[in-house]
Amino acid sequence: MFERIDYIVKDLAGDYAYLEQIGHEQEELKCVARALLPPETNVGSHLAYEMMEYTVIG
Numbered sequence: 001m002f003e004r005i006d007y008i009v010k011d012l013a014g015d016y017a018y019l020e021q022i023g024h025e026q027e028e029l030k031c032v033a034r035a036l037l038p039p040e041t042n043v044g045s046h047l048a049y050e051m052m053e054y055t056v057i058g
Contacts, residue, residue, distance in 0.1 A: 004050040006057070009043050017041065 007019035010029055017037055018029040034041070037054050041047065046058035 002051050004048050007047045009045045012043055
């Protein structure tokens with residue numbers, strides 16, 4: 001029902017982060033409010049999105 005989706009943070013711009021889904025060719029990055037991400041999130045961080053929550057995994 002709520003499958004885990006892995007992302008890599010490609011850019012941080014002000015209050016927003018731009019994420020690329022790992023393992024999928026996509027042209028557009030996902031824009032997410034930084035308030036929804038863990039405070040230790042940086043460019044290059046690997047995130048897991050599961051059960052409506054982001055977690056840093058690397």
